[in-house]
Amino acid sequence: MKCKICKSTSNLVRTFKTVSKKGDSYTYYGCAVCFPPRKILTPQERVEAKRKNENKYRKGNPEFLRKKRERYKNDFLYQKKAKARASVNNKLRAGIKRPKKCVLCNATVKIQAHHPDHNKPLQVIWLCFECHHRHHAGVIKNRDIKKHKTSV
16 A cells, blocks of 8 residues: 555555546555644634635625625615524524424424514524425425414
8 A cells, every 4th residue: 555645655544435437446545744634623713714714705805795795785685684584693692492393394403594574584484404495496385384483
C-alpha cells in the first residue's frame, strides 16, 4: 500500500474508495504528510470562522448584495413573510416549546413552522423538513394540512 500522492509506504492514515462507471472498485491510501488531520474547532472557533467567511463574501460581492437588499426592501409579500417568521421565532425564544413531532407523518426530526396565512403570523402548522418541502412542491395539498393549525 502506497500514498496516492507521494507514494510513501509509511504512516498511512486515510483510505479512499471509488467506483468507476464500469462498476470496478478502487482503493487509494493517503499518508499523514499529504493528508494532515483536520483541526477540530471549538464552538467559539466555528463562529469566528463563519464570521470571517461571511465578511470575506460581503467584501467580494457588494453589488450583488446591494441589489438583493433593494429587491427585498420594496417587496410587500417578502416583508409580510419575514414578520411572520420573526414573530414565531420571538415566541420560541420567549420559551414556547417547539413540538417534537410532525403533524402529518409523526417524524421526530427538526420540526419547522409552516404559515398557511401570513396575515395570521402565530397560526402555524408544525411540519418536518420533508413534509414542509413536499407541501411547497405541491405534493401535499392545503386541505390535508389545514386541519392541523395551532396557535403559538
